[in-house]
Amino acid sequence: MTQAVEAAASRAVPSGAAVRLDGVSKAFGSLPALDDVSLRVEPGEFVCLLGASGCGKSTLLNLVAALDRPSAGTIDTAGRRVALMFQEPALFPWLTVTANIELALKTRGVPRAERRARSAELLASVHLAGFEKKRPHQLSGGMRQRVALARALALTIDTEGTGTLLLMDEPFGALDAMTRDLLHDELERIWRERNLSVLFVTHNVREAVRLGDRVVLLSSRPGRVVEEFPVPMDRPRRIDSTEVAALAATITDRLREEVGRHGA
Amino acid sequence: MALDTEAANADGTAARPEPNGSAPTKPDGAPRPGLNGSGRPELSRQISGLDALELGGTAGRNPLARAWSAVWPMASAVLIALLAWQIVVWSGWKPSYVLPGPADTLPVLGDQLGKGSFWGAVGLTMQRAVVGFAVSVVVGTVVGALVTQSSVLRRAVGSLITGLQTMPSIAWFPLAILLFQLSEQAILFVVVLGAAPSIANGLIAGVDYTPPILLRAGKVMGLRGLNLYRHLILPASLPSFVAGLKQGWAFAWRSLMAGELLVVISSHTSLGVLLSQAREFSQTDAMISYMIVILVIGIVMDRLFGLVDGAIRTRWGLDGD
Numbered sequence: 305m306t307q308a309v310e311a312a313a314s315r316a317v318p319s320g321a322a323v324r325l326d327g328v329s330k331a332f333g334s335l336p337a338l339d340d341v342s343l344r345v346e347p348g349e350f351v352c353l354l355g356a357s358g359c360g361k362s363t364l365l366n367l368v369a370a371l372d373r374p375s376a377g378t379i380d381t382a383g384r385r386v387a388l389m390f391q392e393p394a395l396f397p398w399l400t401v402t403a404n405i406e407l408a409l410k411t412r413g414v415p416r417a418e419r420r421a422r423s424a425e426l427l428a429s430v431h432l433a434g435f436e437k438k439r440p441h442q443l444s445g446g447m448r449q450r451v452a453l454a455r456a457l458a459l460t461i462d463t464e465g466t467g468t469l470l471l472m473d474e475p476f477g478a479l480d481a482m483t484r485d486l487l488h489d490e491l492e493r494i495w496r497e498r499n500l501s502v503l504f505v506t507h508n509v510r511e512a513v514r515l516g517d518r519v520v521l522l523s524s525r526p527g528r529v530v531e532e533f534p535v536p537m538d539r540p541r542r543i544d545s546t547e548v549a550a551l552a553a554t555i556t557d558r559l560r561e562e563v564g565r566h567g568a
Numbered sequence: 569m570a571l572d573t574e575a576a577n578a579d580g581t582a583a584r585p586e587p588n589g590s591a592p593t594k595p596d597g598a599p600r601p602g603l604n605g606s607g608r609p610e611l612s613r614q615i616s617g618l619d620a621l622e623l624g625g626t627a628g629r630n631p632l633a634r635a636w637s638a639v640w641p642m643a644s645a646v647l648i649a650l651l652a653w654q655i656v657v658w659s660g661w662k663p664s665y666v667l668p669g670p671a672d673t674l675p676v677l678g679d680q681l682g683k684g685s686f687w688g689a690v691g692l693t694m695q696r697a698v699v700g701f702a703v704s705v706v707v708g709t710v711v712g713a714l715v716t717q718s719s720v721l722r723r724a725v726g727s728l729i730t731g732l733q734t735m736p737s738i739a740w741f742p743l744a745i746l747l748f749q750l751s752e753q754a755i756l757f758v759v760v761l762g763a764a765p766s767i768a769n770g771l772i773a774g775v776d777y778t779p780p781i782l783l784r785a786g787k788v789m790g791l792r793g794l795n796l797y798r799h800l801i802l803p804a805s806l807p808s809f810v811a812g813l814k815q816g817w818a819f820a821w822r823s824l825m826a827g828e829l830l831v832v833i834s835s836h837t838s839l840g841v842l843l844s845q846a847r848e849f850s851q852t853d854a855m856i857s858y859m860i861v862i863l864v865i866g867i868v869m870d871r872l873f874g875l876v877d878g879a880i881r882t883r884w885g886l887d888g889d
């Protein structure tokens with residue numbers, strides 16, 4: 305935790321958490337999905353949320369994005385705009401790729417004259433230059449996911465100076481490893497450039513270690529924070545480096561232990 | 569610099585230095601392979617390659633072949649229908665003055681097509697159809713929009729609309745004639761009652777079945793109120809709305825034909841009036857000609873709606889390729 309705070313502080317950001325969850329619980333009917341989750345993401349911090357599937361990761365992001373309300377506890381984003389990249393692309397099928405992104409830019413108050421150029425820039429950063437005029441159904445699943453990334457990044461443009469919290473729900477799960485590695489680099493670059501606060505959900509331990517300042521491990525049924533792992537390695541990191549692999553192995557052991565409790 | 573990708577150059581932003589200034593080298597001082605810039609444009613090219621593989625090739629078809637494949641099923645359907653008709657005539661089931669064959673009827677149809685009075689009748693019928701349909705669109709859209717807006721209205725009116733849809737429109741005519749006598753209004757009344765429920769239902773279904781994931785995406789973008797409708801709910805419901813229009817047209821056309829047979833207004837010669845007159849004078853050949861005209865108009869209009877529907881479905885990617 306302290307390393308994370310230092311890492312965030314080194315990028316000179318305003319005080320106060322980007323998002324703070326206090327004792328958040330969520331139940332669907334009688335089924336508890338999240339139980340007493342407390343979590344902070346500092347401004348400019350990159351936090352990875354790790355957990356087995358079905359442990360409530362998507363539920364947690366939905367709560368932070370105010371798409372759903374917690375059964376108990378509070379969530380404070382201090383007036384920040386929230387951008388969310390869903391597990392599915394969720395693009396508007398009647399709009400071209402560019403139009404999807406330009407609509408996101410419009411909702412963030414980017415003037416009309418700038419939108420075309422901004423959207424071209426974002427598409428280039430997800431390696432989709434040349435696909436502007438296509439519609440989502442004309443693209444492969446992985447390409448759609450990259451458009452969704454570009455759209456989420458468009459939503460992080462902060463014209464009001466409130467700061468932005470970017471939530472990402474297993475954004476690269478459907479991508480092949482080569483593309484994923486490249487997008488890790490892009491995401492890291494844009495995160496730095498815009499000084500974003502990121503809460504990144506994944507079930508891929510190495511990905512979490514590759515990207516996060518901090519990895520938060522969630523237990524299953526109900527979801528609870530079991531442990532936090534600061535990631536001390538310098539950036540940029542390589543997902544296949546030995547340091548990443550070593551920390552990932554430690555976290556995986558802990559995750560196995562957690563999942564194992566349900567097997568008995 | 570480590571993050572100096574092609575894209576970073578393309579958008580004109582130079583890669584930024586690491587905050588701690590030590591990124592390119594690990595603590596042991598060894599440069600990191602693969603992150604030093606030289607490999608990236610190639611990687612990016614490989615990704616384009618992967619994309620091209622995933623998308624696969626789209627084999628273009630020759631336009632003549634496409635036109636032919638659209639025309640031949642229709643042409644054969646017409647031929648089969650003519651043949652079946654001819655076989656019934658040949659069987660001698662009815663004398664030819666009661667049931668004439670295609671060879672006797674088609675010239676009568678040809679004659680009709682050359683007559684101004686015939687086109688006047690078609691014009692009146694089409695005018696009623698278009699006006700009736702237009703009023704139905706307005707009524708259906710307004711009612712549909714109101715119902716989607718209010719849960720009270722939905723409970724009160726929602727099932728009523730579906731009920732109206734199942735009511736055969738011809739059953740409305742006695743009431744319509746009592747209310748409006750034998751007048752244009754009586755016909756319009758029934759046409760609108762026949763068509764508007766389908767149109768309202770199409771809109772309601774479209775709004776209701778806007779995919780929840782898109783609504784959540786819209787919410788994350790901050791789309792609210794009018795913008796939510798303009799950018800999300802209306803486009804999302806368009807395919808269902810157009811399907812409702814298509815069905816509404818079919819109901820309007822049927823109601824109109826029933827109306828023109830029942831509500832005969834003197835000096836207003838419509839297709840329906842021509843049809844009744846032909847029956848009264850036992851001119852079966854003329855009667856069948858008018859029926860063919862009614863059928864053809866129905867098919868053509870259905871095709872037009874089909875084209876719009878198809879264009880939207882293709883655009884929306886709903887065809888499932």
Ligand SMILES: Nc1ncnc2c1ncn2[C@@H]1O[C@H](COP(=O)(O)OP(=O)(O)O)[C@@H](O)[C@H]1O
Pocket residue numbers: 332337355356357358359360361362363364
């Ligand atoms: N809308 C919902 N209604 C009922 N149960 C739900 C709903 N959303 C999620 N759940 C349940 O909550 C649990 C956590 O789901 P989710 O947050 O999607 O997990 P994850 O994203 O970690 O895979 C699962 O058991 C899931 O079945």
Ligand SMILES: [Mg+2]
Pocket residue numbers: 358361362363391473
């Ligand atoms: Mg999930």
